[in-house]
Amino acid sequence: MLKEYRTISELVGPLMLVNEVQGVTYNELVEIKEASGNIRRGKVLEVNGDTALVQLFESSNGLQMDTSTARFLGRSIELSVSEDMLGRVFDGMGNPKDGGPAIIPDKRMDINGVPLNPAARDYPSEFIQTGVSVIDGLNTLVRGQKLPVFSGSGLPHAQLATQIARQAKVLGSDSKFAVVFAAIGITFEEADYFISDFKRTGAIERAVLFMNLANDPAIERISTPRMALTAAEYLAYEKDMHVLVIMTDITNYAEALREVSAARKEVPGRRGYPGYLYTDLASMYERAGRIVGKKGSITQIPILTMPEDDKTHPIPDLTGYITEGQIILSRELYRRGIQPPIDALPSLSRLKDKGIGEGKTRKDHAATMNQLFAAYSRGKDAKELAVILGEASLTDMDKKYAVFADEFEKNYVAQGYRTDRTIEETLDLGWKLLSILPRAELKRIRDEMIDEFLPKSKEDEEGEN
Helix, strand or coil: CCCEECCEEEEECCEEEECCCCCCCCCCEEEEECCCCCEEEEEEEEEECCEEEEEECCCCCCCCCCCCEEEECCCCCEEEECHHHCCEEEECCCCECCCCCCCCCCEEEECCCCCCCHHHEECCCCEEECCCHHHHHHCCEECCCECCEEECCCCCHHHHHHHHHHHCEECCCCCCEEEEEEEEEECHHHHHHHHHHHHHHCHHHHEEEEEEECCCCHHHHHHHHHHHHHHHHHHHHCCCCEEEEEEECHHHHHHHHHHHHHHCCCCECHHHCECCHHHHHHHHHCCCEEECCCCCEEEEEEEEECHHHCCCCHHHHHHHHHCCEEEEECHHHHHCCCCCCECCCCCEECCHHHCCCCCCCCCCHHHHHHHHHHHHHHHHHHHHHHHHHCHHHCCHHHHHHHHHHHHHHHHHHCCCCCCCCCHHHHHHHHHHHHCCCCHHHCCCCCHHHHHHHCCCCHHHHHHHC
C-alpha cells in the first residue's frame, strides 16, 4: 500500500515541495490527488533530507495545497510497448494522440533504459539507403550509427527528416524496417505537417510517432526522446527490426533541460546549460547501436538547429563529440534554391568506410566518393577565386572544375524532397559528373575502374568503332 502525504508545503509554477517524505528517490513518479478526485502527475526532481521537490507534468492552476495529497509510486516513467505501436501517434508521455485505443502492452519498460555492456556491442557495418545522394554517396549512413543533422533556424530540416523517414531502407536484408519519429517542442503546424506527410505517403504503416508540442510542459519534453528510444529498443531487440530513430529538435530538448536545471537552482555551465549536458545527451545518443547475437539494430538521426548558425554552441559542439559525424545544412545553398541544402564538404560520416564497397554498395563507391569530394572542393575554390580576381584569372582547368562544382550542386545535391535514388543511381550520377573532367584529373581512381564505369564520350565510342 503506497503512503499518501498531506504535507505539500509550497507551490511555485509547476514546482511543488512535499515535506516529511520517506524512501523517495530521484526521478520517481508522483500522483497528486485533489479533493475533487482529479489526479495530476509529476516526477521527483530532487530529494533533500525528508523534503522532495516535484515537477508537475501539467499546469498547477487551481491546485489547492491544503486539500491535495501526494503519492509516490516507487518507479520512474514507463512506456507500454507492443508491436501494435506501429502506425500510431503518441504524445510526449506515450499516450495515444490519434484517437485510437490505448495500447495493450506486451510489457512495460523504463524509459531511461538499461546500461548496455560495451563488450556486447557489435560494430556498425551495413549500409542504410536513405535515397538522398549526398548522404548515400558521400556521407554514408551505417546501421547502428548515430549521425546528426546540424541545421539552422528556418532551414528545411523538417522536409529532410520526413524524406529520410519515408525512403530509408536496409538493402539485401529480409529483416523488417521501422522508423521511430520523435518531434520535440515543435509547433502545431509542424506536427500537422509531419503526421499528414507520414499518412499521405503510407510511411506511417511502419512508423511510431511521438509528438511533443511547444506549449507542453518542459518536463514532458525531456521524456519524449526517451519514450521514442524505449519504443525503438523494444522493436529492435525484442522484435528483431532495424529501427531508424529520428529526433527533432534536440535544441528544444536542451532548452527544456536548462529550464529544469534553473528550477533546481543548479550551478549553470556554458551559456546557462547544466554542467551535465554532455552526459545527458550521451545517455540518449549511446542508446543507438547493434548488440552481438541480436538481429535488430537502432540507428539514430538527431536533428538540431544551431543557435545563430554557430557550430561552437554547446549543443552542436557536444553532440559532435558523442556522435559519429554530422550532416550540415547550408544557408547559402538554401538561398540559391538547392534542395536539400546539404553542404557536402563540412559534412562527415566517420563510419562511411565500414558500410560501402563490394557486397555492400558497389566496388567503385570509395574511389568515386574521394574523387567527388576532391573535385567539388577544388571547384568551389576556383569559383571563390573568380569572385575575387575575376574569371579571367582562372586557368582552363580551373574553369572546368568550376563547371563541375555548378553541375554537382545542380544535379547531385539538388534532387528535391520527392526523389528517391537507389545507390546505383547515385554512383552512376557521380561518374557522369566526373566525365566533365579530363581523365588525367581522376587521380584517386584506378585505371581499370575508370575503364569499367566512366561513361564514354562520343569521340571514344567513334574511336572504338
